[in-house]
Amino acid sequence: MNRCWTPQKLLLAATVLFVMDPVWASSTAGTIKGTVSDDQGLRVPGALVTVSSRSLIGGAQQRSTDDNGDFAFQELTPGTYTVVAQLQGFGAVTRTVDVQIGRVTQVTIELKGGGADVIIDGGSGPVVDTEQAGNANVMNNDFLSRIPTGRSYQSALGSTAGVLTGGNPSAAGAAGDENTIMLDGVNTTDPVTGTFSMNFNYDAIDQISVQTGGFDPEYGESLGALVQIVTKSGGNTLAVIVGGYYGNGNWSPKMDGRYAADGMPLAPTGFDESSQTAEADLVVSGPIVKDKLWYLASYQYTRTLYANVGVQLPRDFDAHYILAKLTAQPTSKHRFSLQFSTNPTEIDNIDQGNSRERPEAQGRQAQGGYIAALKWNWFINKDTNLETTASYQKTYIEVGGVPCTKDLRLGYNPCEPDELENTVDYQTPGRTGFGGAYNSENYGFYYFDDRFRVQGSTKLSVLEVHDPFGGKHDLKAGLDFSYLDWDQVYGYSGNLAFYDLYENPFDPSTLTNYYWVETSGASQYRATGYHVGAFVQDAYKPVENLTFRYGIRYDRSVNNNDAGEAIVDVGVWGPRIYAVWDPFKDQKTRVYGGYGRFNDGAKLEVSSYLSQSNLGQKLVVGEYFGNSTSNDANIYFDYNTNNSTTVFDNTTAPHSDALSAGVEREVVKDVSAGIDFQGKFTRNVYSLDETNLIYDEDGYAYLGSHDGTLDLFYRLRTPELSQRNYYETDFTLQRNFTKRWLMQGVYSYVVSQGRAQDSLSGALVNPQQLDLGYGNLDSDVRHQLKLAAAWDIPNDPWTTKVGVQGTFFSGYPLSRYYYSSAGLGGGADYTLLKERLGTYGRTSPYWDLAVQVTQAIPVRQGKFSAVLSIDNVFNNNYPTVYYTTYIDTQNRYVVAYRQDPVSAQLGAKYEF
Amino acid sequence: MLFLLSTLGCFQENLPELDFVGTVVVPKAAATRTIPTLDETGAVTGSEELTDPRFIGAIFLGAYAGIDNTSFAYPHPSMGPILDPATPGNAFPYGGTSVGRFDFACYDMLACKIVTGRFSDYDDVLEYFRIIGQPVTDFDGNQIADASTFQQQCFYYYHVTSDVELSFIGDADFTVNSDGDFEAEFNMPHTTYYEGMAIWGFMDAPTISATSTATNQTFTTCQTTGSREVPDYNDTTTEGEQVTEALNFPSQSITTGDWVGDGTTFVGSVDAEITVNLSVEYSGD
Structure with missing residues (x-):
């Protein structure tokens, strides 16, 4: 399909855009805008408007309304704000509103001449953002x-x-x-x-x-x-939150989530996975200098034990989350935020896939990282803000064998008496090998992976710029830059030998039922990349009740592989235009629509598929398949010793063209109802195709090859065919928390079709299967219902807070794959389609209900509460999970993961 | 707004490969074979000539740099250097496809004997193998008498519950054209285009003998060795698999009785109409 913008298409698109809309202004802060008028409805210039909040560092801010009676406050930290309007001869009017991320909170204040001060019960403030064009x-x-x-x-x-x-x-x-x-x-x-x-x-x-x-x-x-x-950023008073939680999935009835050939659930079994979670939290925040310098420090310890069915040793997840933040506003013109976050984590017994794994052969994974960020807001004047951010991030993953321990309570891999603690034993037999075969040696695979990002951005925003032809603009422009680096080293500590999966007698002299991996040392891979972006955007209100949001950004991304080849080298534009209309001028309705293009500059992972240096492993295979009729001892596989992939130098960035439209109305006080539509057409998704082999008419088997070998030569492409077409219609009902309750409900009808669900797709590898490769994607869950509600029962001070969340998904689409001797990976496998992707059937619907009860317990100072959360209250079966939605002809039943079982969490929290 | 949209441009991938579609024509003579006449016990009593599209074997088509009319007794794709006198040069196709492929039809004795697009239903298969003197039998040698038994075996073997999921029965590839020959469309995707390249192919015709029926319906381009094995209690079924270099070394697959492209189909433009005539019968050197 040709998607060039012909004049006819441009005209059509322009026509569509003028009848539709979306979104805008997103940041870490919100905006309050409003008007002040007198009791005659006439706009009042020169009225003094003051906003204040516990969340707002620097103290209260004040503005005078302009000639049109308008006022605006930008870069407000989210939270509850008090807005006070005053003018001589009128009573002060006070209103309370919520400020949310990226939203414009509209406040209309009517002063009463000569009257007394008025406090308006504004609830949570306006529930409809009449300048918002999307669905945040x-x-x-x-x-x-x-x-x-x-x-x-x-x-x-x-x-x-x-x-x-x-x-x-x-x-x-x-x-x-x-x-x-x-x-x-x-x-x-x-x-x-x-x-x-x-x-x-x-x-x-x-x-x-x-x-x-x-x-x-x-x-x-x-x-x-x-x-x-x-x-959170702290405040002018000391605040402490201490919490502790314990969760257990073993309190559930035993019910296994397996399915028979006809799709019916199998009978419950007596065994099950197990899971336990313990968590401790501490958040401390307060002032160092009132209104000038605030701090926040938080720590969370989490330990999770999770064991798959039949596996003795649970996956032991041990994590520490630390976040520290300083926020300073030394003058009214400058605000600084310095933040550091780290999350060191250790995971023991990472292999939960094989119950024959011996404890001493288990693997350990360390992961985590840190990020340090500095943000500076320079409020050049009341409507102009220059925001500059710089950050450095490092994340890491390290995988290796489990070191020995002298802590006998752990029950596995104890150190020998003369062995130093944390020694990794690569010699003790026990590790399972490829395909579950027994390994003569221990787990010798290691993997060290470090990822870095240095980024910076600067953004200039100017509000309330008068247009010479009428109306006002909110302008914003900026630049951002990031440098990415990925270093990884991996390999085996020694040569590994494996015996037959079926435990048949093996004979090293003839290599019967025997195979091993010879390693030539560590493999190293490094990829680097950078990204530069620039944008300019405007929210233009030609008249009071109409906002046009439009702008464009440019992104340039370059990602290099280990050989320094630019695997991704793109420069792309992303124009966006939306319109928002408040037809009744009552700030209770918005009708919006528009178009936007969103680009994906690629992850460094993409460049790794075209690595030049994955050397170092050689698989030597004896006759290890028990039923093999050939005598192919000494088959050597040089694993990726050559560059088996080639980059096709004509690629572009994957992108989505998104059309959105909707209407939202505050139907009763504090409750809004809306209908939203989004059509997202994603094209040029990264895809690998294979350029050497030639297939028969069904893509079942090879007929030959271009170069006279049966080697696979992959090529990175971003073809038009690699696409998704997504349509979502939402019916929403929402009430922000006010008068002790909140509610949020949304029903979505979704159609998602295409060839490429993954960001790097293999959908094009077999050219004879292209037509069948288009169909319902994994994200094609047609009916989605999400409900959330909370009520604070008025039994103060013994307040009981009840919250529920329910989810319904109508089932994931299934594809049925058939045996092919020309599998996508180059070998025989279940990869052949005979009907369109995702049209074979669907998993059974899934629904889930979670309940949380928080009971306040009066104490002399502060707030103490006990929390009970139960997830999956009715222990409902979870169907096959995302990314495993397939059935093949030799495996008619779907062995789903064990369902997410009912689990309960008990906790206590103390705040002051 | 138009300005904004105009910045998007249009991405043209400009791949060096193209998809080609065309028609392959198999002469009536290629689908006409002499078959045995059998008595009620299955004994051969004579022979008769029969024209039937089920005699059309798997057809392999490739795009090549040119045609070599001298090295073999039939037109052959241009080859690379012949390094070993016993081995032809590699033909290095730019792309290829097939019309029909080998498929396993649920019984061990049918391995490497069934080509897709040739049989409409189970009865069609049973009848064909009956008339060529090789009635379909199960593992124990029992003759399969009816379609229902055949279907049940297939459902059991492939774990399916619908004939739609089986590839070896269904719509026929070939129709009869005005000349009485058989023709079918083909799709050759992902083919590197060079102006003047040749589209050439051959049909691996089944061995059909009116007297020695034991080897009937065998193909040189299908092998059971090394193919997929499916254990079933005490038996192991070998499904058969086509050779993987049929388009690189076609002369190793072309044997007496096969039908070969006449070597006159050259593609002068990307939208040229392509017809490949498999009009040359290889009758031996």
């Missing part, structure tokens, strides 16, 4: 503390329409590694994998904003969700 789901502290979201920001993302489950969820049809995760305005997304890279104390989070499309030109490099996490 902002979860503030009211939501995060009351709704059972699993005490992790990754879990909380699932509350957003169009976001599926998982730590790195698919958002609006994108792959799980196409999201951007920002912590206090700094991109923390893993530079290699595109997944989340940092964990931190849940209680330190103030707000989370999730946008699945239509975000500002200010943000690039994301085809999925833009997740903005804003942490």
Whole structure:
């Protein structure tokens, strides 16, 4: 399909745009805008407006309304604000509103002539942002503390329409590694994998904003969700939160999530996985200098034990999350924020896939990293802000054998009497080998992986710029830069030998039932890259009730492989334009629509697929397949000793063209209802195709090759065919927390089709299967229902807070694969399609209900509460999980993961 | 707005490979074979000539630099250097495809004997093998008498519950053209295009004898050795697999009785109409 912008298409697009809309302004702060009028409805210039909040460092801020009676405050830390308007001859009017990330809180104040001071019960403030063109789901502290979201920001993302489950969820049809995760305005997304890279104390989070499309030109490099996490900053009073939680999945009834050939669940079995979680939290914040310098320090310790069915030793996850933050506002013109976050984690017994694994042969993984960031806001004048950010991030993963321990309570791999603690034993037999075969030696694989990102950005925003032709502009422009580096070393500590999977007698002299890996030492890989972006954007209000949001960004990304070859070298534009209309001029309705292009500059991982240096391993294979009829002893496989991949130098950046439209209305006080549509058309997704082999008409077997060998030669491409077409319609109902309760409900109807669910797809490898490779993608979960509600029962001071969250997914699409002697990886496998992708059937629907009860217990000082959370209350089966939605002909049943069992968490929290 | 959109440009991948579609024509003579006539016990009593598209074997098509009309008794793709007198040079195709492929039809005795796109249903298979003197039998040598038994074996073997999931039965590839010959469309994707390149192919015709039926319906381009093995209690089924270098060394697969492209199909433009005539019967050196 030709997607060039012909004049006809341009005209059509322009027509569509003028009848549709989306989103804008996203940052780590919010804005209050408003008007002051008198009791005759006439705008009042010169009225003094004061905003103040416990969240606002530097003290209260004041503005005088302009000639039009308007006022605006930008870069306000999220939180609850008091807005006071005063004018001589009128009584002061006070209103309380919530400020949320990236939102404009509209405040209309009417002064009463000669009257007394008035305090308006504004609830949470306006529920409809009439300048917002997209669908940002902002979860503030009211939501995060009351709704059972699993005490992790990754879990909380699932509350957003169009976001599926998982730590790195698919958002609006994108792959799980196409999201951007920002912590206090700094991109923390893993530079290699595109997944989340940092964990931190849940209680330190103030707000989370999730946008699945239509975000500002200010943000690039994301085809999925833009997740903005804003942490607390402290305040003028000392605040301490101490918490402890214990969770256990073993309290559930035993019910195994396996399915028979006809898709029906198998009978419950007596064995099960096991899981336990313990968590301790501490958040301390307060002033160092009142109104000038605040601090926040938080620490979380988490330990999780998780064992797969039949595996003796649980995966032992031991993590420390530390976040420290200093916020300073020495003068009204300057605000600084210095932040440091680290999350060292050790994971023992990482291999949960094989119950025959011996304890001393287990692997250990250390992971984590740190990020240091400095942000400077220079408020040049009341409407002009220059924000500059610089950060340095390092993440690491290290994998190796389990060192011995002298702590006998651990029960595995004890040190010999004369052995130093933490010695790694590579000699003791016990490790299982490839395909589950027994290994004569211990786990000698090691892996050291370091990832770095240095980034900086500067953004200039100017509000309330009068247009000579009428109306006002909010302008913003900026530059951002990042340098990425990925170093990894991996290899085996010695040659490894494996015996037959079936434990047949082996004979080293003939190599019967025997194979091993010879290693030539460590392999090293290094990839580097940089990204430069620039944007300019405007929110133009030609008239009071109409806002045009438009702008453009340019992204230049270069990613080099280990040989210094530029695997990715793209410069792409991302124009965006949206319109928002408040038809009744009552700030209770918005009708929006628009278009945006979003580009993905690529992860460093992409360049690794074209590595030149994966040398060092040689697989020597004896006749280890028990049923082999050939006598192919001494088959040598030189593992990737040549560059088997070639870069096709004509590539572009994967991108999404997104159309969005919607209407939202405050139907009753504090409750809004809306309908939103998003069509996201993603093209040129990174894809590997194979250029050497020639297939038969069905792609079943090889007929020959271009170069006379059967070697695979992959090529990196970004073809038009590598695509997704995603349509999402949401029906939402929302009430922010006010008068003791909140509610959020969304039903989404989703269609997601294409060839490339993954960010690097193999959909083009077999050219004879191209037509069948287009179909329902894993993100095609047609019906999605998400409900969340919370109520503070009015039994103060013994306040009981009840929160529930329910989720319903109508099932993931299944593909059925058939045996092919020309599998995608080059070998025979179940890779042949006979009907379109994802059209074979669907997993059974899945629903989940979580409940959280927080009971306040009056104490002399502060607030003490006990918390009980139960997830998956009805122990409902979870169907096959994301990325395993296939059935092949020799494996009719789907062995799903064990369901997420019902689990309960008990905790206590003390705040003052 | 138009300015903004105009910045997007249009990405043209400009791949050096293209997809080609065309028609392959198999002469009526290639689908006409002399088959045995059998009595009620299956004994050969005589022979008769029969024209039937089920006699059309797997067809392999490739795009090549040119045609060599001198090295073999039939047109052959241009080859690279012949390093070993016993081995032809490598033909290095730019792309290729097939019309029909070997598929396993659930019984061990049918390994390497079934080409897709030739049989409409189970009865079609049973009838064909009956008339060529090789009635379909199970592991124990019992003759398969009806389609229902055949179907049940396939459902059991492949773990399926619908004929749609089986590849060896279904719509036929070939239709009869106005000349009485058989023709079928082919799709040759991902082919590197060079102006003037030749599209050439051959049909691996099944061995059909009216007198010695034991070796009937065998193909040189399919091998059971090294192919997929599926254990089933005490038996192991070998499904058969086509050779992987049929387009690189076609002369190693072309044997007496096979039909070869006439070597006159050259592609002068990317949108040229392509017809490949397999009109040359190889009758031996």
